[in-house]
Amino acid sequence: xxxxxxxxxxxxxxxxxxxxxxxxxxxxxxxxxxxxxxxxxxxxxxxxxxxxxxxxxxxxxxxxxxxxxxxxxxxxxxxxxxxxxxxxxxxxxxxxxxxxxxxxxxxxxxxxxxxxxxxxxxxxxxxxxxxxxxxxxxxxxxxxxxxxxxxxxxxxxxxxxxxxxxxxxxxxxxxxxxxxxxxxxxxxxxxxxxxxxxxxxxxxxxxxxxxxxxxxxxxxxxxxxxxxxxxxxxxxxxxxxxxxx
Numbered sequence: 704x705x706x707x708x709x710x711x712x713x714x715x716x717x718x719x720x721x722x723x724x725x726x727x728x729x730x731x732x733x734x735x736x737x738x739x740x741x742x743x744x745x746x747x748x749x750x751x752x753x754x755x756x757x758x759x760x761x762x763x764x765x766x767x768x769x770x771x772x773x774x775x776x777x778x779x780x781x782x783x784x785x786x787x788x789x790x791x792x793x794x795x796x797x798x799x800x801x802x803x804x805x806x807x808x809x810x811x812x813x814x815x816x817x818x819x820x821x822x823x824x825x826x827x828x829x830x831x832x833x834x835x836x837x838x839x840x841x842x843x844x845x846x847x848x849x850x851x852x853x854x855x856x857x858x859x860x861x862x863x864x865x866x867x868x869x870x871x872x873x874x875x876x877x878x879x880x881x882x883x884x885x886x887x888x889x890x891x892x893x894x895x896x897x898x899x900x901x902x903x904x905x906x907x908x909x910x911x912x913x914x915x916x917x918x919x920x921x922x923x924x925x926x927x928x929x930x931x932x933x934x935x936x937x938x939x940x941x942x943x944x945x946x947x948x
Contacts, residue, residue, distance in 0.1 A: 704942060705752035707926060708744055710737035713760035713799060716784055731787045738791035756795040757788030757819075759810055765800040765826065765861060766893035768835045774849070777809020778816075785810070789817040797822040799885075800861045803835035804842050811850045822883065824858035829892050831870040839870040843877045856923070858883035861930045863890045863905075864913035871920040883926030884917055886910065888933045896931060907937045911944035918948060 712734050714720075720730040738755060745753040759781055763769035772780060781798075788796055796819050798810040807823045814821035825833055825842055833842055843857050857880050859867050864886050871878060888905035889896060896903070910933070918924050927945055929937045 704946070705754065706745075707754045707756050707795070707797075707928070708741040709756050709758045709797070710734070710741055710788070710793070712737045712758050712784065716760065716762065717780060718762055719760075727783065730783060734784050734787035735791040738788060738793045742792070754795050755793050756797050756822075757784065757791075757793040759784050759796060759798045761800055761802055761806060763802075765802070766834060766897065768802045771803060771835075772806055772809065774805045774808040774812060777806045778812045779809075781810045782813045782816070785813040785817050785819065789819050793819065795820050795822065795855070797824060797858070799824045799858075800826045802826060802833055804833075804837055804845050807842070807846050808849050811846060811853050815850065815853050820855040821853065822856055822858055823854045824860045824883065824885070826861040826893075827859060827866050827870060828862075829866055831866055831868075834893075839867075840872070840875055840877045843880055847877075847880065854880075856880060856882035856925075858885065858926065860885035861887060861893075863887045864910070864917055865890060868917070868920065871917075873920065878921055879923050881921050882923045883928075884914070884921070884924065885926075885928040885930045886913065886933075887931040888929065888937055889931065902932055904932045904934065904937070907933075907940045910937055911940040914941050915944050915948045918945065 715733050741755050796814045801807045811821050889903035
């Protein structure tokens with residue numbers, strides 16, 4: 704099966720980089736080197752079909768919205784990473800664990816400015832809504848409307864499948880745009896995960912079964928993987944279960 708190879712750059716943006724002592728030029732180099740890193744991984748397995756994917760995370764916390772940016776502010780803030788990915792030859796940009804709509808719109812616009820395909824991946828809380836309170840379907844539709852449908856597709860990540868499925872109303876047109884899921888292994892809420900002292904890796908076989916069920920409500924599901932608590936065993940079982948189905 705093909706692989707989407709993510710750069711380890713979820714926190715390689717301006718604010719988070721500054722906390723770690725990186726200046727702007729340093730961050731551009733870090734993001735560029737990350738693309739080279741995954742390119743080397745792909746080259747080591749030439750028979751594998753791969754996509755080099757530059758990963759962008761939220762400006763603030765991945766679970767809490769915090770300070771909101773306008774789409775224009777988000778476009779300016781995230782443009783450093785998008786520009787570095789484009790210059791380094793990334794084939795895709797993914798905005799992962801997005802918590803509100805305007806931030807996602809800004810990233811989509813930044814990617815369009817560099818003619819890079821972009822994936823928008825939202826996260827949801829226990830009520831199946833974004834941390835901002837927005838309905839998932841409304842968020843997907845809003846980003847598409849404002850960007851003329853620029854995102855290649857949408858994903859949901861950093862939540863257990865049981866948190867996602869209530870949002871997937873049968874037959875809703877926007878479900879055609881959700882082509883990826885990277886679920887948590889744990890059923891715990893974001894707040895509970897933040898307070899946990901030990902990693903909850905759930906049950907790999909059970910999580911794989913959940914992915915098979917997701918294929919029944921997401922007709923275009925093409926990209927599967929793991930988020931918090933998952934490892935190679937989860938991915939192996941998810942892959943086997945989805946292929947068998």
